Amino acid sequence: MKNNFLASVMRVQSASYKTKRMAKFIIKTLQKDGLGYSKDKYGNIYVTKGDAELYPTMVCHIDTVHDINDNVRIVQTGDKMFAIDSTNCHRLGIGGDDKVGIYITLCCLRKFDNFKAVFFLDEEVGCVGSSNADFTFFNDSTIVLECDRRGYGDFVTNISGTKLSNEKFIDDVQNILDNYRYVTCNGGMTDVEEIATNTDVQVANMSCGYYEPHTENEYIIISEVEKVKRMCMEIFTKTINTRYTMDKDSRVTYYDYGYNYGYDYYGGYGKPWGGKKIGDVKASDNNGHGTAKWDTEDITTRDGYMVVKQECTECHNSEMIWDEYDDAYWCDHCGHYITGQELYSESLNIDDDIDDDIDDVIITNLKSNNNA
Numbered sequence: 359m360k361n362n363f364l365a366s367v368m369r370v371q372s373a374s375y376k377t378k379r380m381a382k383f384i385i386k387t388l389q390k391d392g393l394g395y396s397k398d399k400y401g402n403i404y405v406t407k408g409d410a411e412l413y414p415t416m417v418c419h420i421d422t423v424h425d426i427n428d429n430v431r432i433v434q435t436g437d438k439m440f441a442i443d444s445t446n447c448h449r450l451g452i453g454g455d456d457k458v459g460i461y462i463t464l465c466c467l468r469k470f471d472n473f474k475a476v477f478f479l480d481e482e483v484g485c486v487g488s489s490n491a492d493f494t495f496f497n498d499s500t501i502v503l504e505c506d507r508r509g510y511g512d513f514v515t516n517i518s519g520t521k522l523s524n525e526k527f528i529d530d531v532q533n534i535l536d537n538y539r540y541v542t543c544n545g546g547m548t549d550v551e552e553i554a555t556n557t558d559v560q561v562a563n564m565s566c567g568y569y570e571p572h573t574e575n576e577y578i579i580i581s582e583v584e585k586v587k588r589m590c591m592e593i594f595t596k597t598i599n600t601r602y603t604m605d606k607d608s609r610v611t612y613y614d615y616g617y618n619y620g621y622d623y624y625g626g627y628g629k630p631w632g633g634k635k636i637g638d639v640k641a642s643d644n645n646g647h648g649t650a651k652w653d654t655e656d657i658t659t660r661d662g663y664m665v666v667k668q669e670c671t672e673c674h675n676s677e678m679i680w681d682e683y684d685d686a687y688w689c690d691h692c693g694h695y696i697t698g699q700e701l702y703s704e705s706l707n708i709d710d711d712i713d714d715d716i717d718d719v720i721i722t723n724l725k726s727n728n729n730a
Contacts, residue, residue: 371427376426384477400486407467411498416463417459417478417553440576455571456506501562501597503563513535513543670692675692
């Protein structure tokens, strides 16, 4: 089933510090829907729909890591949507990070009579837009949600020691999370962390159906995007009459201990690697397939980071740094970055086959169109 609006969002080109096209698209969409907007000095776009005491609120960022390409073509094959350069059929990152978030935010604005939204600039270069936000905008927000995480099933309630939301909020939406098979977890830097740090409103980030972000092979799974959209709407509906807040002291769960002595929501404070025993730490893809399990002698720390005996798939260095929160690996020898899911796929030698199948679909479709 085709989703023309989703494809339209994906087609708009945007990069950090080069967001004018996406900003123009968003503003035109808002105007078409009869909605006003405002901007702060940095250029972040704020929308308030309706007149209420409290507003469900969603945020997203409008930049991507990808270069602007005027030859982009959006391709859908089955449940997958990806991008190519129409001049040579080469894959391009579709920019689901965070165009999926933009799409869901715009859909929620259409759904609710009373709603707030912010479209932040330049998240990919260090949350620059959200760090310059007008945080008083969130004084009447019930909760603030963001869809800015790869995969499916993660509901982020803690980022690098900043607690985003507490047990009250999580308990109130637990049935919804269970229905969509989402679980609470730690996560990486994104805009809601800035909001949590500077306001009292509770926030959360979640995975939203894009995969292999920051690479030319990035793609989205349409059915997962739609499920996340529905889940957000259900959460907003369930919490529409309550403002969920946290005081500043309860936000901070650890200080300068690094990843390996941080706080894990379920594991407690001060335990190595989020409360897990070292021998229990393992990497996994987004479907829960284990890719490695390390014993104590396989793990060391360096400058506050966890170093594991995982061979780099590029330079074949014998060790890589593991980011537990994002389940990703970084080689400090050659700079190569790979996710746990990608590493798992490479271990099964399935990536090349998948890409070959996709390339066949692209070439066949282009030939058909050229012959039409």
